[in-house]
Amino acid sequence: MEAKRVKLYVDFDGTVTRRDVGNEFFRHFGGELCDRLVGEYRAEKMSARECFRGEAAAMRKFSLDEARALFAQQDVDETFGALVTFCRENLIDICIVSDGLDFYISEILSARGFNDIRVFANKAELLPDANGLLSLSVHFPYSEAECDRCGCCKRNIMLTHSGEEEIIVFVGEGYSDRCPAEYADIVFAKDALQTYCQEQNISYFLYTSFADVVSRLTSLMEARNFHKRRNAELKRREAFLAE
Numbered sequence: 001m002e003a004k005r006v007k008l009y010v011d012f013d014g015t016v017t018r019r020d021v022g023n024e025f026f027r028h029f030g031g032e033l034c035d036r037l038v039g040e041y042r043a044e045k046m047s048a049r050e051c052f053r054g055e056a057a058a059m060r061k062f063s064l065d066e067a068r069a070l071f072a073q074q075d076v077d078e079t080f081g082a083l084v085t086f087c088r089e090n091l092i093d094i095c096i097v098s099d100g101l102d103f104y105i106s107e108i109l110s111a112r113g114f115n116d117i118r119v120f121a122n123k124a125e126l127l128p129d130a131n132g133l134l135s136l137s138v139h140f141p142y143s144e145a146e147c148d149r150c151g152c153c154k155r156n157i158m159l160t161h162s163g164e165e166e167i168i169v170f171v172g173e174g175y176s177d178r179c180p181a182e183y184a185d186i187v188f189a190k191d192a193l194q195t196y197c198q199e200q201n202i203s204y205f206l207y208t209s210f211a212d213v214v215s216r217l218t219s220l221m222e223a224r225n226f227h228k229r230r231n232a233e234l235k236r237r238e239a240f241l242a243e
């Protein structure tokens with residue numbers, strides 16, 4: 001079965017959700033300083049880990065209810081359920097790879113009935129004070145020692161969790177999706193990631209919602225047209241040799 005050989009890795013912020021929930025979360029409780037820190041991070045003046053720690057330190061204490069109220073306002077691509085169903089029916093492994101926080105990703109997914117999707121992200125530790133108000137400490141279980149651009153190395157997760165025979169499919173849109181796009185066989189891109197793929201000559205499929213992803217994967221499956229991308233294979237080989 002062709003479909004068994006496909007692994008699907010999906011970005012969360014701006015891909016599953018319409019907006020960047022991480023940025024909204026930090027801005028909501030930490031104010032403008034958090035935007036400035038993200039700006040410095042994007043300008044490569046600080047690492048992702050420094051940025052997260054700075055943002056966490058800038059936040060006022062908050063209650064779980066306040067955080068949940070914010071998460072409940074977040075729009076999720078209404079065709080995400082169709083993608084999950086498609087993956088189940090075709091025995092495609094789907095997981096979320098995010099340089100955001102596991103805390104809001106799990107909250108948002110489980111509030112919408114997607115409890116069993118595997119999530120790889122930075123780890124939010126919520127520390128309650130005597131009144132039950134929370135402060136945040138961020139941990140980086142998937143960081144890469146040799147590179148500090150991201151807190152959570154999507155590339156390593158894809159390489160570690162995909163067999164050599166498997167076709168790696170990646171769906172993303174933003175800054176932390178540029179690196180994994182280089183290592184994926186099939187890339188679905190929009191927004192900033194689309195621009196990056198054009199600049200870097202990475203072949204990609206443009207999508208606006210997961211309905212486009214489902215429809216494209218369906219036709220690739222029907223045509224038995226899943227192929228490894230040569231440049232991605234070379235990049236993966238290089239990464240393994242560098243280990």
Ligand SMILES: [Mg+2]
Nearest residue numbers: 011013014174
């Ligand atoms: Mg994103």
